[in-house]
Amino acid sequence: MPNRSADTVYQLIKSLEKSEKRNFKLYMGRNTVQGDLKSVQLFDALDKMEEYDEGLLLKKSPDIKKQQLSNMKAQLYRQILASLRLMRDEENIDIQLHEQMDFARILYNKGLYHQSLKLLDKIKEHALSRFQYTFALQAIIFEKKIEGLHITRSMEDRAEQLSRETEQVTAHLTLINKLSNLALQLYSWYIKMGHARDEKDVSALKLFYETKLPPVEAAQLGFYEKLYLWQCYCWYAFILQDLLQYYRYTQKWVDLFSQHPYMIQIETGQYIKGLHNLLGAHFMLGNGDKFNEALSLFEAFASSDCGNCNDNSRIQTFVYLQTARINKHFMEGTFSTGLELVPEIENKLKEFELQLDRHRILVFYYKIACLYFGSGNNEKAIEYLNRIIHWKVDLRTDLQCYSRLLHLIAHYELGNYDLLEYLIKSVFRFMAKMQNLSVVEEEIFGFLRKSFYMTPVKLKAAFKVLKEKLEKHQGKPLESRSYMYLDIIGWLESKIEGVPVQEVIRRRYMRGRKNGKKE
Incomplete structure (x- = not known):
């Protein structure tokens, strides 16, 4: 670690x-x-x-x-x-504008007021053309200071113009602050709690969201207002597991950069995060063709100069691109092939260990565990799940819960019945304590308790009954998170048919492709 x-x-x-x-x-x-x-x-x-x-x-x-x-x-x-x-970065607008502001102050201190004002006007124009309102406001404040202390006669109605500019820029910044605060708070909710677990969570989230979301007029929104507004809609829909709305706003998020391509260089991290969420939306909705289109776009970006401009971009690209590649194997049922990604991922986790946060590492461990589980290697799946289970619980309680559930199922697959009775009680208590038990999990626990005493014939029939029960809950928002973390239906089908999980998912994927259905 x-x-x-x-x-x-x-x-x-x-x-x-x-x-x-x-x-x-x-x-x-x-x-x-x-x-x-x-x-x-x-x-x-x-x-x-x-x-x-x-x-x-x-x-x-x-x-x-x-x-x-x-x-x-x-x-x-x-x-x-x-x-x-x-070591100057000529493409970094923050550094450019900071440097120009330094030059303007040097000119002012030399008593060259008109030269300073002329440079500040250029700074302001450049900043506004790239939606850098904080720099524009700094330039305006400095202009007001010069005009207030010295008689420059730079132009008529100077006071009125500077007052209007201040109000306009301040209005942009106020709205950006409100929207970015809400987007961050919603994202923090998800990182800490995961998806909404019950109606109480839904009600609390809706009240918070509706109270905090400021009124907006689309025609007056700049780049950042739209970016943070789409993020607010995106996180809200994702927490509520409204996957269609989640997809719509992740697409708007990425499209915003298509409309302003020069902003990819300025807000590279936001562009990478938008691509990641768009890929996640296509994955969860089973949009195979659209997923592959977005993945090709991301891979092209990853090999570009912008995608490799600094450590931050390289690390983010690694995290989200490898996550997408694993998800592609999940979608297509090629778990064994997906294991070829693991050595590179492990090497990069080691290389970037000082920069990566726990959340990202935990997600990788869970996804790698799922690759091993889907390919039939339950021992390795348990090894990676133990890394999550033995880590202090301070992030992603939902991930902790589903790691324990998959850990339990992997031991069931291995026939470790001497451990199962203890594990069932332990996992049930943990999930109940975290208030994370859904109808789907309760059905699974109930089945596992009874399955110890069943003959093979009765066991196969019980698998069929459980599958029918769980299929009734598919599509229900508050139950859908169970299917996001673990393809429990695919596992049940594999037990009923006596074939590997990946064979079931691969067949499902190919059947969807043949029928022209986006899976």
């Missing part, structure tokens, strides 16, 4: 590329005095370490005293960031 207690300066050094390390050394050679060579020594010592170990660090760097270490690390941290700041 990732070392979450790693030292911050160690994490920063380990995130550096070769060119960035070389630039740091050049920066230190140009900008520091002889006494700062200890910073380079500390940098090299940390860079060589596989894991952060303060005792070993002090032992291998005798010139560095323990009482100095804290201050030296803080200084080194600042020096690394300063060296990175000098």
Whole structure:
């Protein structure tokens, strides 16, 4: 598991590329005095370490005293960031605008007021053309300051124009803040709780959503207002398991970038997240052809310069692209083939362990477990599920619950009946405590309790009865999450027919393709 207690300066050094390390050394050679060579020594010592170990660090760097270490690390941290700041990213609009604002202030401080105003006007125009309202507001505030302190006679009605611009930009920012706050709160709800579990959850969510959603006029919405509005609709529908609405707004999310393609460079992370959610919507709705179209779009992006412009983009692309590729194997019933992805995923999880959050890692473990389960390797499925079960429960309670349920079924498949009675009680208590029991899970638990004592003939009949019961709940919103996490119907069909799970799902997929139905 990732070392979450790693030292911050160690994490920063380990995130550096070769060119960035070389630039740091050049920066230190140009900008520091002889006494700062200890910073380079500390940098090299940390860079060589596989894991952060303060005792070993002090032992291998005798010139560095323990009482100095804290201050030296803080200084080194600042020096690394300063060296990175000098490696200009010509495509990053934030850096461009920050730099131009710095230049405008330098001109002002030199008493060159008209030159400063002229530059601020260009900053404002550039910022507004890319919907960067915070920078536009900074430029306007600076203009107002200059006009208020000096007689510039830059143009007539200057005060009125600046007042109008301030109100317009502030109105955009106010709405963006309200919508982005709501989108983040809804996403946080999902990360913590998962999908709505019962009518109480539904009512609480609806009340919160309707209270927080501000009134909007579509004609007056800019890029960011639309982006966060579509995200609000998207997360709301997803939590309520309204998959059709979820699909519609994830498509609007991605289409927004098609309408403003230059924003992909500016908001790369939002574009990647939109593609991920669109792929997820197609997967859950069984839209095979549309899924493949979106996957091809994502793969093309992943190989582009924009998709590889920095570590953040590469990490996000890895997470969501590999998730989509696994889902493709789930959809098509090619679980054994999908296992070929696992070594690369494991390598990347190791490579990015300092940057990845627990949520992403848990999702990968669950999906890998499902690949092994679908391919018939229940021992490996249990190995990955144990990684989730033994992790502290602080995120994704729904994922924790379904990991335990799949863990229980995998042991059932292996015939570990001596464990099953204990596991059934344990999992039932856990899910009940989490208030996560649905009708579907209760039916499964009831069946597993009784199945110990059944003959093979009666067992097959019982599988058929359970399948018929569960099929009645398919399509019901509050029960659909059970089918999102585990294709329980596919598993039951495999038990009834005596064939592997992936064979059942593959046959279903091919039948849908043959009939022209999007599966």
